[in-house]
Amino acid sequence: MIIDFHNHLSPPVSPYRMPAGAYLDAMDEAGVDKVVILGKDYGFAGDNRDDNLSDDDTAQFVRAHPDRFIGFTAVHPDRAIDVNLDRIARAVSQFGLRGIKLNPASGFYPNDERLYPVYGKAMALGLPVVIHMGIKPPSEGSRLKYCNPIYIDDIAVDFPELKLVIAHAAYPWVEELIMAGLYAPNVSVDISTLNQIEDALGYPVVLPALKMLVQSLGANRILFGSDGIFNMAPIISAVRQADFLTDSDRELIFYKNAQKLLSLS
Numbered sequence: 214m215i216i217d218f219h220n221h222l223s224p225p226v227s228p229y230r231m232p233a234g235a236y237l238d239a240m241d242e243a244g245v246d247k248v249v250i251l252g253k254d255y256g257f258a259g260d261n262r263d264d265n266l267s268d269d270d271t272a273q274f275v276r277a278h279p280d281r282f283i284g285f286t287a288v289h290p291d292r293a294i295d296v297n298l299d300r301i302a303r304a305v306s307q308f309g310l311r312g313i314k315l316n317p318a319s320g321f322y323p324n325d326e327r328l329y330p331v332y333g334k335a336m337a338l339g340l341p342v343v344i345h346m347g348i349k350p351p352s353e354g355s356r357l358k359y360c361n362p363i364y365i366d367d368i369a370v371d372f373p374e375l376k377l378v379i380a381h382a383a384y385p386w387v388e389e390l391i392m393a394g395l396y397a398p399n400v401s402v403d404i405s406t407l408n409q410i411e412d413a414l415g416y417p418v419v420l421p422a423l424k425m426l427v428q429s430l431g432a433n434r435i436l437f438g439s440d441g442i443f444n445m446a447p448i449i450s451a452v453r454q455a456d457f458l459t460d461s462d463r464e465l466i467f468y469k470n471a472q473k474l475l476s477l478s
């Protein structure tokens with residue numbers, strides 16, 4: 214069993230938008246059972262670029278194959294607090310979405326106090342919050358300074374019961390992330406896109422980062438994620454080949470940690 218905790222759907226107007234069938238084919242080929250489709254809210258700039266995903270859109274995509282797809286909503290602190298809280302409430306009650314995505318690179322620090330009501334609501338509803346950290350997304354206007362995981366410490370301290378998932382192992386700030394998570398068992402880490410970072414940098418990234426995370430935080434806090442349906446196989450094979458992992462570590466990373474965070478049986 215494999216659950217991909219970090220995947221995406223391009224907005225309807227995007228030339229990269231793909232039908233559910235393409236996802237299912239890629240998942241079957243890679244041996245992936247379920248994927249999490251993360252929400253997308255880059256704030257007002259994203260609205261202007263038609264870059265954001267509506268929950269209606271995500272839910273329609275997910276509902277066609279509810280046994281294979283799990284949808285998340287997204288919010289942005291530049292919107293009114295009530296707007297964000299209403300969106301989360303409807304995402305759960307009306308659209309059946311199961312978590313929240315935040316993309317700080319689009320202009321905010323993760324410990325922004327305007328997000329505190331969002332974290333409180335997520336904690337109350339038991340929703341995992343996936344926060345992009347580390348390497349910045351290629352979207353226009355993204356800023357790297359917002360992606361340093363040092364600020365995750367504030368959230369972990371103030372919301373000790375919140376299910377936090379830090380994306381991309383916050384690469385290159387893996388050690389900062391480890392420090393933020395060391396005494397905060399509610400902090401989990403996804404290893405999505407590390408292979409693409411390795412390709413871009415030209416030196417080993419996936420296995421050194423994974424090894425540090427397993428040794429410091431433990432395999433019970435690490436989640437397999439890909440960041441794209443055409444990027445699943447390389448990370449799966451890295452996890453399979455890592456000689457410092459036990460078979461039970463691999464089960465945790467591939468699906469058991471995800472099942473727990475998503476309250477799947």
Ligand SMILES: [Zn+2]
Pocket residue numbers: 219220221440
């Ligand atoms: Zn992503």
